Amino acid sequence: MLLQTSTTVEPFLGPEFQASYEASQVVILPIPFEATTSYRKGCQNGPEALLEASVQLDYYDDELDRETWRDALVHTHSYIADTRSLPPISSEKMLEVTRDTVSQLIQDGKFVIALGGEHSITTGIVDAYRIALNEPFTVIQIDAHGDMRYEYEGSIHSHACVMRRIIDMGLPTLPVGIRSLCKEEADLIKAQSIPVMWAREIAKNPNWIEQAIAKISTPRVFITIDVDGIDPSIMPGVGTPEPGGLSWYGLTDFLRRVFETHQVIGCDVMELAPVVDSVVSQFTAAKLVYKLIGYQANVKR
Numbered sequence: 653m654l655l656q657t658s659t660t661v662e663p664f665l666g667p668e669f670q671a672s673y674e675a676s677q678v679v680i681l682p683i684p685f686e687a688t689t690s691y692r693k694g695c696q697n698g699p700e701a702l703l704e705a706s707v708q709l710d711y712y713d714d715e716l717d718r719e720t721w722r723d724a725l726v727h728t729h730s731y732i733a734d735t736r737s738l739p740p741i742s743s744e745k746m747l748e749v750t751r752d753t754v755s756q757l758i759q760d761g762k763f764v765i766a767l768g769g770e771h772s773i774t775t776g777i778v779d780a781y782r783i784a785l786n787e788p789f790t791v792i793q794i795d796a797h798g799d800m801r802y803e804y805e806g807s808i809h810s811h812a813c814v815m816r817r818i819i820d821m822g823l824p825t826l827p828v829g830i831r832s833l834c835k836e837e838a839d840l841i842k843a844q845s846i847p848v849m850w851a852r853e854i855a856k857n858p859n860w861i862e863q864a865i866a867k868i869s870t871p872r873v874f875i876t877i878d879v880d881g882i883d884p885s886i887m888p889g890v891g892t893p894e895p896g897g898l899s900w901y902g903l904t905d906f907l908r909r910v911f912e913t914h915q916v917i918g919c920d921v922m923e924l925a926p927v928v929d930s931v932v933s934q935f936t937a938a939k940l941v942y943k944l945i946g947y948q949a950n951v952k953r
C-alpha cells in the first residue's frame with residue numbers, strides 16, 4: 653500500500669497476539685505523521701511508543717471480567733504516512749493515503765483503531781467513513797482544544813483545524829473535555845449550537861456522562877481521542893498540555909456508555925508525544941486502546 657515504510661511494526665500486545673489480517677476483527681492502524689505541531693514536538697513517535705508499551709499490559713480486564721484479546725482478533729497494520737523517514741510527506745498526501753487505507757479496511761469489514769500522529773490525520777479517517785456510509789454520524793471529540801479554527805499558521809490542515817474540517821463535511825460533533833480555545837471557535841460554537849461538554853462542567857457535574865450521551869443525535873458515532881483531553885497528570889506526553897482534563901475513570905466510563913448506547917464505527921487515539929524518562933503517557937494510551945477493544949467486543953458479544 654502507498655507510503656508504507658519498511659520500519660517493522662511491533663504488533664499491539666506483542667507478536668504472539670497478532671491475528672492475520674484476514675481473520676482479524678480489529679485493525680490497529682499506526683500513522684506516525686507530524687508536520688504542523690505548534691508547541692512541543694514528538695507525536696510522530698506516539699504510535700511506536702504506544703505499541704511498545706502495549707506489550708506490558710495485563711490481558712485480564714477486571715471491569716469486563718475477561719481477557720479481551722480472546723474475544724477480539726487484533727491485527728496491527730504497518731505504518732502509513734510515516735514522517736520519521738524521508739522524503740517528507742505533505743498533509744494533502746497524508747490525508748489521501750489515510751483515507752484510501754481506511755476505506756479499504758472498512759470495505760474488508762474491520763473495526764479500525766488508528767494511532768497518531770497529529771490530530772489533522774482524523775480528517776482523512778472520518779472522510780473514509782463519510783464516503784462509506786450513506787447517513788450522517790456524530791464525531792465525538794475528546795480534546796482539550798477546540799480544534800475549530802478555519803486555518804492556523806497558514807494551513808487549513810493544521811492540528812488546530814481538524815474539527816473545523818469535519819464540521820465543514822456536514823457532520824455533527826460532540827466535543828468533550830474542552831478547556832482551551834480562541835474567540836473564533838467560541839463564536840462558531842455559539843453560532844452553530846455545537847453541544848460542547850466543557851471540562852470545567854465535567855469536573856463539577858456527576859451526571860455529565862448521561863447528559864453528553866443525550867446530546868448525540870445519530871445512531872452511529874466515530875470517536876476521536878486527542879490524548880491531551882486527558883488530564884496531564886496521567887498524560888504528560890502531549891504537544892500542548894492543558895490542566896484540568898478528564899480523569900481515567902471519567903473517560904473510560906464515558907466511552908463504555910457510548911459503546912453501550914450507540915454504534916461506534918471506528919476510533920482514533922491521537923497526539924501522543926512521549927516524554928523522556930517516563931512511560932506513563934504511552935502506557936495510559938495503550939491501556940486506553942485495550943479498553944476501546946474491550947468495550948467494542950463487549951457490545952458485540
Ligand SMILES: [Mn+2]
Nearest residue numbers: 771795799878
Ligand atoms: Mn486536538
